[in-house]
Amino acid sequence: MPFDKKDILDIASLSVEDIQLILDTAESMREISERPIKKVPALRGKTVVLFFYEPSTRTRLSFDLAAKRLSADSVAISADMSSLVKGETLLDTARNIEAMRPDVVVLRHAYSGAPQFLAGRLKASVINAGDGTHAHPSQALLDMLTVRRKKGTLQGLKIAIVGDIAHSRVARSNCVGFTKMGAQVVMAGPPTMIPKGIETLGATVAPSIEDAMSDADVIMMLRIQKERLKKFSMSTEREYARHFGLNRQRVALARQDVVIMHPGPINRGVEIAPDVADGPHSIILDQVTNGVAVRMALLYLVLGGGRHADTD
Amino acid sequence: MQILIRNARIIDPGHPDGPGDVLIVDGRIAAVEAAGTLAADGAERQVVEAQGLWLTPGLIDLHVHFREPGQEYKETILTGSQAAAAGGFTAVCTMPNTDPVNDDPAITALILRQAAAAGLVRVYPVAAISKGLKGEQLCEFGELKAAGAVAVSDDGRPVMNGQLMRRALEYASGFALRVISHCEDLHLAESGAMNEGAVATRMGLSGIPNAAESVMVMRDIALAALTGVSVHIAHVSAAESVAAIRRAKADGINVTAETAPHYFTLTEAAVEGYDTHAKMNPPLRSEADRQAIRQGLADGTLDAIATDHAPHAVSEKEVEFDRAANGIIGLETSLPLGLKLVAEGVLTIETLIERMAIAPARILGLEAGVRVGLPADVTLIDPNKEFTVRAAAMQSKSRNTPFDGWTLKGKAVMTIMDGRIVYRDQG
Numbered sequence: 001m002p003f004d005k006k007d008i009l010d011i012a013s014l015s016v017e018d019i020q021l022i023l024d025t026a027e028s029m030r031e032i033s034e035r036p037i038k039k040v041p042a043l044r045g046k047t048v049v050l051f052f053y054e055p056s057t058r059t060r061l062s063f064d065l066a067a068k069r070l071s072a073d074s075v076a077i078s079a080d081m082s083s084l085v086k087g088e089t090l091l092d093t094a095r096n097i098e099a100m101r102p103d104v105v106v107l108r109h110a111y112s113g114a115p116q117f118l119a120g121r122l123k124a125s126v127i128n129a130g131d132g133t134h135a136h137p138s139q140a141l142l143d144m145l146t147v148r149r150k151k152g153t154l155q156g157l158k159i160a161i162v163g164d165i166a167h168s169r170v171a172r173s174n175c176v177g178f179t180k181m182g183a184q185v186v187m188a189g190p191p192t193m194i195p196k197g198i199e200t201l202g203a204t205v206a207p208s209i210e211d212a213m214s215d216a217d218v219i220m221m222l223r224i225q226k227e228r229l230k231k232f233s234m235s236t237e238r239e240y241a242r243h244f245g246l247n248r249q250r251v252a253l254a255r256q257d258v259v260i261m262h263p264g265p266i267n268r269g270v271e272i273a274p275d276v277a278d279g280p281h282s283i284i285l286d287q288v289t290n291g292v293a294v295r296m297a298l299l300y301l302v303l304g305g306g307r308h309a310d311t312d
Numbered sequence: 313m314q315i316l317i318r319n320a321r322i323i324d325p326g327h328p329d330g331p332g333d334v335l336i337v338d339g340r341i342a343a344v345e346a347a348g349t350l351a352a353d354g355a356e357r358q359v360v361e362a363q364g365l366w367l368t369p370g371l372i373d374l375h376v377h378f379r380e381p382g383q384e385y386k387e388t389i390l391t392g393s394q395a396a397a398a399g400g401f402t403a404v405c406t407m408p409n410t411d412p413v414n415d416d417p418a419i420t421a422l423i424l425r426q427a428a429a430a431g432l433v434r435v436y437p438v439a440a441i442s443k444g445l446k447g448e449q450l451c452e453f454g455e456l457k458a459a460g461a462v463a464v465s466d467d468g469r470p471v472m473n474g475q476l477m478r479r480a481l482e483y484a485s486g487f488a489l490r491v492i493s494h495c496e497d498l499h500l501a502e503s504g505a506m507n508e509g510a511v512a513t514r515m516g517l518s519g520i521p522n523a524a525e526s527v528m529v530m531r532d533i534a535l536a537a538l539t540g541v542s543v544h545i546a547h548v549s550a551a552e553s554v555a556a557i558r559r560a561k562a563d564g565i566n567v568t569a570e571t572a573p574h575y576f577t578l579t580e581a582a583v584e585g586y587d588t589h590a591k592m593n594p595p596l597r598s599e600a601d602r603q604a605i606r607q608g609l610a611d612g613t614l615d616a617i618a619t620d621h622a623p624h625a626v627s628e629k630e631v632e633f634d635r636a637a638n639g640i641i642g643l644e645t646s647l648p649l650g651l652k653l654v655a656e657g658v659l660t661i662e663t664l665i666e667r668m669a670i671a672p673a674r675i676l677g678l679e680a681g682v683r684v685g686l687p688a689d690v691t692l693i694d695p696n697k698e699f700t701v702r703a704a705a706m707q708s709k710s711r712n713t714p715f716d717g718w719t720l721k722g723k724a725v726m727t728i729m730d731g732r733i734v735y736r737d738q739g
Contacts, residue, residue, distance in 0.1 A: 012514075091630055111632035112516035113586030132634070134516025169516060196519065197510025231502075 003301045007119040007126040010135035011177040019181060023145050025297035026290065032069055033292055043072035046103040046303055050076040052129070053109045058264060058288065059129050063106050066295035090114060094121050103303060107131070125302040133169050139263055140173035142294040144181060146287045147218055150259050155182035160212040162188050162244065163222030163271055164233065166195040170263045171222055175201045188212035190244060192233040209244055216254040220261040221246050221271045237270050247273040251281060259283045313338065313356070313731060319347045320362035320692065324369060324682040325666040334367060336688040339731035344684055360726065362692055368665045369680040370402025370689030370729060371647060372672035374570055375546055375618035377639070380426060381419065382411025387623040387709045389423065393432035395621070395708035397735035399643040400724025402689035403434035408445070409468035415440035415451045417459035424460045432734045436462040436676060438492060441480045445469045450483060457487045462676055465492035467546060470528060472498055477532065481541040490675065492544045495528035495553070496594065505634050507580040507595040515583065517633060520595050526552035533560040533567055542566035544675055547620050549575045549594035551604035558613040568675050570618040573642055573649040574714070576605045582714055588629045588636035589714040592622070606658045615671040619646045623710030641708045645701060645715045647693070651722035692726035699723060699739060
């Protein structure tokens with residue numbers, strides 16, 4: 001089955017078959033990272049620009065390693081060194097990038113929709129590495145891969161996503177993705193953090209976090225940002241931890257074989273207790289490992305996967 | 313200079329509707345007679361054959377931004393006047409959020425000078441309520457009135473301070489100035505980019521709830537009741553605001569209100585794809601709100617249709633959605649979109665003209681109509697003319713319209729202001 005997407009902008013625009021192909025491709029990419037020589041020539045001569053308008057360590061490193069392990073040339077531009085600081089518009093930046101003939105632009109941006117904006121104006125493929133509170137497709141795909149590896153399937157699983165849904169692109173993309181693949185997504189958190197109409201993404205909103213976690217196959221905790229205090233979305237971190245944080249008592253509500261996930265970076269002792277983050281159910285580091293494989297798959301597939309590497 | 317308009321259907325709400333001849337002499341309507349009775353005698357009498365056309369009072373837009381002084385790259389009083397005339401308008405009220413702000417009689421005078429130089433439509437300057445629109449100090453209403461301001465508003469920014477709003481109403485009433493309120497609770501609106509709801513949540517854009525508008529509408533109604541001074545609510549977008557205004561009117565409180573064509577035509581769905589031409593403040597709302605706006609226009613809760621004509625340069629719209637400027641141009645699409653309401657059975661043509669000419673005039677303390685002795689400000693409409701909206705061909709200096717490419721039916725084909733033809737359709 002051919003992969004014909006020029007860009008990876010969100011999960012909503014991927015079909016079930018697209019997602020399966022990406023996950024299967026990532027599965028085969030995993031092995032490359034386990035070799036003594038972690039490099040294959042698949043994307044030799046291709047240029048990947050990592051455009052990070054917003055601070056990010058993990059996602060940027062993950063894309064960078066993915067490009068390098070496929071022998072693409074990658075170059076990273078971050079917010080502080082980019083021309084945004086000098087007042088250049090995204091449109092002008094796009095034109096300048098285009099003039100240097102990259103093959104893929106990986107974009108992280110604080111504003112929702114920025115990757116769409118760029119994709120419509122660039123011949124290069126655009127991969128969204130997280131835009132505002134809209135989407136984070138590579139994160140959702142690596143989460144789906146991680147769960148599929150643990151559970152064998154995504155069909156019929158109960159996925160609890162807990163925390164600041166309103167400000168989470170990870171929650172949105174995972175909700176769309178897991179739902180598309182046949183899982184049931186339940187969300188929970190303080191009512192201040194549940195955005196209006198979230199159920200139109202396919203999720204149900206649980207009346208309490210205990211309800212969300214009960215009999216869950218997967219519990220995904222979201223990072224709490226301290227800036228939310230100023231926006232009146234929460235009171236203290238202490239209270240958050242007690243009422244909405246994941247601890248051993250709450251883990252016990254879930255299925256015995258529940259897996260605990262977190263997109264990172266984690267706030268130990270706030271949304272997740274340290275013993276849970278490091279405990280036997282946690283697959284947080286598997287997520288990171290699979291992240292490289294999924295991003296290798298995305299780069300490989302948007303560049304034609306060797307199939308039509310010379311077009312465009 | 314005389315103009316004889318022959319055989320038009322004269323639509324002057326509250327007066328007999330039917331074919332007639334209208335004679336304009338020296339800027340005033342000199343005669344209105346049965347069709348075919350006025351003769352084209354004398355060479356100085358310019359004759360307009362208007363068979364099949366509608367003749368209405370000149371349209372009045374209570375709410376435009378002409379950007380002069382300060383942002384002439386978006387619009388000038390000349391280009392804004394050209395757009396207004398092309399849209400069938402003979403008068404507009406310009407909002408004070410220019411640069412510098414129209415909070416000083418010298419700025420008001422400058423606007424009127426430029427408007428006179430353009431000479432196409434009547435420009436009624438709306439001055440600021442507070443110095444610099446900062447919400448801290450009342451402007452000199454008396455001086456501004458003397459310079460030619462017709463109303464005061466901090467439009468573009470709400471008057472967040474309730475005490476300032478109360479005093480503005482009281483102080484303005486002493487100078488017979490109208491107060492126009494941009495109703496928005498900035499804390500509730502926070503940094504919202506579109507209507508709050510499922511579409512915003514899906515797109516990851518922060519939402520502005522209806523309540524950000526309606527709580528301020530309710531506050532201003534309470535202040536109108538407290539002071540006994542009438543308040544005019546600008547660009548109503550939310551169903552709750554319509555309900556509050558309807559209730560206030562039933563209670564005998566002196567409040568008037570306007571809405572804009574985009575609120576009765578579009579919904580938040582237009583934002584899909586991060587289309588910055590669908591970004592405005594207040595934002596496009598839900599379908600239920602759109603229906604409430606249409607109902608409010610039909611039953612008179614909403615007195616007037618005003619465009620909130622807000623020109624912006626391409627570079628201010630071709631950016632990330634969150635960074636894009638708020639607002640769209642509206643002068644050249646307002647009447648056709650209003651006629652669409654008539655075609656859809658929401659309004660009668662008489663009610664549409666009431667909302668676009670008669671009520672705006674009344675709110676300004678003026679009289680509009682097609683009657684002997686009144687100023688010759690009239691609009692000729694071809695109700696059957698189909699056309700495709702072309703942003704690139706508009707008179708406005710800016711191109712920011714979500715209606716580019718729409719096919720609409722009915723438009724102004726001639727605009728006469730002060731007895732002069734200021735626009736004639738070339739298509």
